[in-house]
Amino acid sequence: MSTTTILVADDQADLRRIVRILLTRGTGWEVIEAVDGDDAVEVAAASEIDAAVLDHRMPGRTGIEVAQVLRADGFTGPIVIFSAYLEPDLLAEAERLDIRSVPKGEIAMLNDVLRAALADGA
Template sequence: MNINNPVKGKILIADDDDDNRILLSILMQSEGWEVIEAQDGQEALEKAIEQQPNIILLDNRMPKLTGTKVYEKLCEQGMKFPVVLLTAYADIEELADSLGICYYLNKPYDLSHLMDIINKFADQSV
């Protein structure tokens, strides 16, 4: 974490792609976030319930549970977290809309655009 930045909150990064997850983790830590990582959908679900993050970056195509399944299961339990759905597949807009997820990005995505979305969530929670 950057010592010049106060901790902004917890962010869960759920992605089965190690390189992408690690890159995002380093970026978020440098921006002042406490990072929680998950390598598959089941781990993401468990950590979201256990850790109660402020924001979830959720890859859709993961082993065990897809990102959308994780989101649906959280909603079934009455748990609402700000979510950014990420995927390399083109069907993301329709999928996100059907679930009521407002923010989604296709991979590869512009990191500055992702940070704008995350900062918008952070500003809303202040």
């Protein structure tokens, strides 16, 4: 059984650390980090990821822009926008790209959403 690798992209180092702890504790998942949207695209291109957790408001590309690149490059795995700014236009674009969203205030949901998405295979 191979390790599940999750890309976490957020410009806030403390939040990346918290998400890393949340996602790796008791799951066996591996987390690789990106410091902004442009870095997320580069890291995803250079790595074999199974899922991505993307902040929306980051320097460089936004989370949605990163998701668009990932989908255009053929990535079919789960993508979660993890943001405090889940506005209607953002949610509509997320739905169009078949990606989930979790408000930053609901960090405890993130593990469950990813686990379900990985089990669904999308």
